[in-house]
Amino acid sequence: MNRNVVDDRNVKALAGAVKACWSCRGPVDVRAMFCATCDALQGPTAVDHFERLELSRTFDIDLADLDRSYFRLQRLLHPDRFAAKSAPERAHSLAHSTALNRAYEILKDPLTCAEYLLTCLGAPLAGEDKTTADPVLLGEALERREALADATDALAVAALAAAAERDAEVCRATIGRAFTGNDLKAARAHTLRLRYLAKFLDDARVRQPRGAARRAASAHGATT
């Protein structure tokens, strides 16, 4: 009996490879979005955000690719497409669309994308209370905060924000190289730094009167 290849492990994997379509009750690939037989929308599967958006698992996502993929899938799956369909299909569509939005939000922002990729690769950043482990990073963060606290006018705040934005840009490039070189340790360290910079930029934004950043930014060159 040539059953030796179909061992227990395979049977288990198989249970997760084919399921019954809720609509025509025939077999359907668990990864399929639509039933190949009756075309009914199936529920979303538990895949990571990259796979959900049909992208390869990388930090250097081309934003145009991300948008294209996101729009294409939402066009297929958004609740607006199923408004006149049966209740189970409406529910599946809601679940798909929600999952796509979540994936898009996370992958769109380089910081959340890096954090998520680290988690996928088994090297997640620790919670917020453990982020001060690196003394060099801590020193830099404190220095920036003091400078922000000392800044007396909107122009000074805007200058600090601009410097932090430049550093963040460099930091994102470094993270990209670290992921490409499979150096998870470096990727973690720089992602942590990016998290600090992002927080600092948020705080700097709050410190400025609304629109001041813009006025300050457009003011260099013009006399005020």
Next chain:
Amino acid sequence: MALRSVMSVTDAAAERVKALLAQRNKPALGVRIGVRTAGCSGLSYTLEYAEQKNSFDEVVEEKGVTILIDPKATMFLIGTQMDYVEEKLKSGFVFKNPNEKGRCGCGESFHV
């Protein structure tokens, strides 16, 4: 034997039928009117291109168009007039039917 026609066709309806037949890719003999049990008042008309005459079809030839009437529909159509109406948001054929006793709210099906 000169039987009075089962139904009549207005000029507008005849013109529209001719225009539609001319537009159609496949040749057609005319149009066939039938009824079926559907809709919220129970019965509704069907209006389809006809490629050939079925043996029991009633034939009405008027104003250059051929109308075939399914035998099941004959009793509902006796004395009706087929008209074509064009309005701002919609257009289509209508049967003015003296036999009709009620229509559903949207007018899409009727009972006698």
Next chain:
Amino acid sequence: MVLLDIHEPGETPVPHAATEAAVGIDLGTTNSLVAYAVDGKPEVLRNIHGEGLVPSVVAYLDDGILVGYPAKERQFDASDRVVSSIKRLMGRGIEDVKKIAGTLPYTIEPGSEGMVRLAIAGRRVSPVEVSAEILKTLKSRAEKRLEKSVARAVITVPAYFDDAARTATKDAARLAGLHVLRLVNEPTAAALAYGLDKGVEGLYAIYDLGGGTFDVSILRLEKGVFQVLATGGHAALGGDDFDHLIAERFLAERGETKPSLTLVKSALNAARTAKERLSTDHEGRWDIDAAGRLSTHNFDRVALETLIEPLIEHTIDIARHVIEDAKLAANEIKGVVLVGGATRMPIVRRMVAGLFGREPLSDIDPDEVVALGAALQAEALTSGSNTLLLDVTPLSLGLETMGGVVERVIERNTPIPVAHAQEFTTYQDGQTAMLIHVVQGEREMVDQCRSLARFVLRGIPSLVAGAARIKVTFALDADGILTVSAREELTGIEQRVEVRPSYGLAPEDMEAMLRSAMEHAREDVETRLLTESRVEGQRGLLALKSALRADGEILTPIERRTIENAMAGMERALSSTDRDMIEGWIEKLDAETLFFAERRMDRGMKTALEGLAIESLESKLQAAATTGSADAR
């Protein structure tokens, strides 16, 4: 009157399957409209006088209820029975309304659970009921014009409407016998109308200043995708507020300190006329003839603009903030579209142009553009379309934590639908219950945000403080309506509570209102249930047909005949109007095809198993060839 088309043989569609009309409704503070789209061409449905606008005014008279212009005409001789601007009270609790109570020309009373009720001519009506009257009028106008039954609609709401106001709008539609296909944000609907009609592409801002609400949205329009990047606004700022400022001035000029309700309405009426006229004229005189005295008021555009400039400046501030939220600069925006009657005022155009550095667009009538967009979306939802509309939530959602601080779970401008979960824990040893207080708003402290719902999660296992893990999930659907659920995860003891945010309208109240509106509602409900059964029956039939095409050969001729007989029964049932019969056949078809489904699954599993066997062999070979390759996991 039904109008028939000629179809290919055998292809005449079944009536009611898709031909019942779905309309778009702009339910405005001052005016409402209904529109209908065919083949991507939307049109406002007008009355016999050619009027598209239905004033959002309802008169409760002894001999019946009037809506629209007839109601508006009675606001002087029956001023205590006429309700206008009801939209400002949608989803509001009595506490919210106290602030604006003085500015509303009718008496407000607390209802049950902090709900607002209006006292009108001895009856007490809720804002939901008043709005339902307006919707009923729009529905019947559409039915008359289209000569079709209209049971489904897309209804627009201000983008900045909170959850309670959205839920209230949906409830009003239910009372009016309308199934809401989708609530669409007003600026998004306007963008849809512009994008599809004028073919605009790129980054656009929509500045929507209506009678009672202000919204601004930034959208990216690209190849049929309408992606909202950020939205913001003010739920109680609009043309009505300008009227009040002008009326106050007129009343002061008359030397009135305690004006009667009738006088206030007359002053407001004069104010509204003055405001509208001063969009084209530079000055004018207006009379107020009420309370036994005639007064004449000179007023000019400069005075008007001085009066309202602070309010417009506030909208410009909000717009600036929204541009920042979209991470853009004003000069990156390719165009700005004006929506709402109040944008006809020159000062609004001037200040908007100043912010964006370009002249705003108003090619499509700013009073009609929202309804036209809603009609397009109604057509898209019922007939299919290639357009994709991606909207966001305007307000952050969060929970109350220790010390009245808000912990945000969903940030504003997150694309919807969305679901986020956050974990919380207990703060006392042995704590077995937890109060979950859901708030909406941007402020840090709970009392500065809008309270949406409170519920108690019970049955938390008794543990030391901080050990329990309570996962609270917030889910916003495509209408922007919230569902919150919570469960304790750690011990495996699950507690799950689903809440619908309450804005004070108890489910029993809703039931009672629905029952009182039963006359026509029963018909609507029946139609709806029948439609649902038909959709389900048709789905089952189509699925079975596909299955027969794919796997029919595994059946013996006798089995096949049995199934085909059942299908024929279902076809017959579907062409009837007998819901019980359809439901019966759904069950029968299910039962009689169970063996077929099982056999298909068996075969599918076998095929997959064979495929897997080969795959597994290959992967083993591969693994042998590449032993030692790094796996990051």
